[in-house]
Amino acid sequence: MSRLEQQLWASADILRGKMDASEYKNYLLGLVFYKYLSDLELRAVYEEANGKPDEYPSRDIQFAELTEWYSDDAEELKNTMRRKLGYFIEPQYLFYMLRNKASQYEFQIDDLQTAFIELSRQGENFISLFDDVDLNSTKLGSHAQQKSTTIMEVIKTLDEIDLFGHEGDVIGDAYEYLIAQFAAGAGKKAGEFYTPQAVSKIISEIVSIGQEKLAPFHIYDPTMGSGSLMLNIRQFLSNPEKVYFHGQELNTTTYNLARMNLILHNVDREQMRLNNGDTLDADWPTDEPFLFNAVVMNPPYSANWSASEKFLSDPRFERYGKLAPKSKADFAFLLHGYYHLKDSGTMGIVLPHGVLFRGAAEGVIRRVLLEMGAIEAVIGLPTNIFYGTSIPTVVLILKKNRVSRDVLFIDASKDYEKQKNQNTLRQRDILKIVDTYKKRESIFKYAHLANFDEIVANDYNLNIPRYVDTFEEEEQIDIVALGREMADINLQIKKKETDFLALLDELAVTDETKEIIEATKRMFM
Structure with a gap:
């Protein structure tokens, strides 16, 4: 299992004990998807402002770039991103900000609910996309604070995953890996x-x-x-x-x-x-x-x-x-x-x-x-x-x-x-x-x-x-050769028995061992 896969699967542990795979996959896959869209926006803003770099700076720097542009001309930034990505997530709803709130224990589940609603309003691709991420489910907790704590821990764990920091189709591979793992745990529902x-x-x-x-x-x-x-x-x-x-x-x-x-x-x-x-x-x-x-x-x-x-x-x-x-x-x-x-x-x-x-x-x-x-x-x-x-x-x-x-x-x-x-x-x-x-x-x-x-x-x-004959015939048994082999084995057993009885006769007999030796000999008669 690769490092990326280990991180992805470990992030499911928080929910695994609260619900079965067919349910918690909705939360985890939905959040991975939202993180991807958020982090992609940060990179896209940085590229627009600085050109595509050989190596991207930290998300702190990317977020600073976004907020500076947003302060200068929010409408221009929104229009640029919608042309480039097809959506724009407001700074306060980016996964980066939700993670920061979670780190400071200020995250509330309503923050994520609002973020989902806002994104769902941004075109046909996003309509009803997060309907199955039930943030009101009692399986997350019996009251709002417990639910917030559960999702907060999931967000903090998922944020450790660098969706862009590996070679190949990491995002696609990560998603396919998660789907496969959920399928393995979901049993009949996996189909x-x-x-x-x-x-x-x-x-x-x-x-x-x-x-x-x-x-x-x-x-x-x-x-x-x-x-x-x-x-x-x-x-x-x-x-x-x-x-x-x-x-x-x-x-x-x-x-x-x-x-x-x-x-x-x-x-x-x-x-x-x-x-x-x-x-x-x-x-x-x-x-x-x-x-x-x-x-x-x-x-x-x-x-x-x-x-x-x-x-x-x-x-x-x-x-x-x-x-x-x-x-x-x-x-x-x-x-x-x-x-x-x-x-x-x-x-x-x-x-x-x-x-x-x-x-x-x-x-x-x-x-x-x-x-x-x-x-x-x-x-x-x-x-x-x-x-x-x-x-x-x-x-x-x-x-x-x-x-x-x-x-x-x-x-x-x-x-x-x-x-x-x-x-x-x-x-x-x-x-x-x-x-x-x-x-x-x-x-x-x-x-x-x-x-x-x-x-x-x-x-x-x-x-x-x-049409395709895959029948394998069993190997023919040579009865004559098998009989000879069995007779030879019987002779070897008989010789071993004789040798063993001779050894018993050579033992020093005492009152304590006499009965045991006689009983052993009777076993071979």
Whole structure:
């Protein structure tokens, strides 16, 4: 664990005993986000006044620069920062000032509440963003002073973290680390907001193949969670600054988390279009653009949905003749995502293994997709790599207008590293999957390229063991050699017994030892 990660996780200790992970993540992630915006403003003001330095001075000096400009011409400073950052936090509400008040034990929880309200009024990106940071919760304390003390200690601890003092995408990495840690502690609730980085990388790299130089690049996640699945695409594109992120999320708390996450990853507000809504109940987006270069998804597994007959005339589902069952919306999510894929695009979706072989309506939908050539690859993942569920999962890769209807099957279920609570895909496991996908060739006991006739012969069942034989025969036992070995061992035991009895005969016999020696001899007769 890096120094940064240690500092981040230690800051959670104050709240960990008061509430579970699904609750305290809202406080800690919200405060980390607010600290980032505050510290970024201090640096931006210093840059405007002095140019970008090789090394930034202390925040004391940065704050002094800000207050001097604010005293001289507050309106000019506000307008400059709003053009540069899209917001302006008043000096008294900066995290720096809240920390100073906390150090002097003058902090009151109303100070933070007012700071959140003021920022929420500064444009669409910040509306309702801190609604889930419940500063009135009795879990923080039974009265206002106790609540103030709790949050004061959190602020003091978080302020020790230098979000800008490390190489790489520290802010993004720190945020992803915190999300992962909360996911580990949140159990089943974790699936609402986090896809493990290894799985995100596999999907991101695959859907970018052949599209690396596209600019602008539009990616869509209809069940975006924290947005982490979309964000990985940038590392595989030639123009990462020209990626446009489109995402929808039903859970309001998780939707706000995604908004914070994208801002923390330096996504410009003009390049994100996020919506808080039900992906299946009403199609979104319906205005341009509504087709995308890449669609990525990790929807809730086998979720309930209405499956109303009205959806049979919905353009997302009508061509398949059947709807996903009410108790298993897996194919409903898949068809929604596929509908929004460009003809030249690629889609990657994580689903439970049941979609490969379940019959009835799902079997009909799967058959239509295969007859269209929509399913390009089936990648079986190890068990227990997702937070909150140990079930094995599969990544389906889909495309439109393919010439062939073959399907590449990859069984990656045995390639992982076992850790304390979760299994994890190593870098070499990720590279093996992606390399196999690119080569699109059969590999003994790992991958198989099945033609359409083979799939038809299997009655459109895509269960991976039907195509990739990973069975290991047990080593043949040589009965004759085993018998000889056992006979030899018995002879050796007999010799040892004889030697031992001879030693007993050589012992000096007394009245005290005679009975013991005789009893020992009887054991070997």
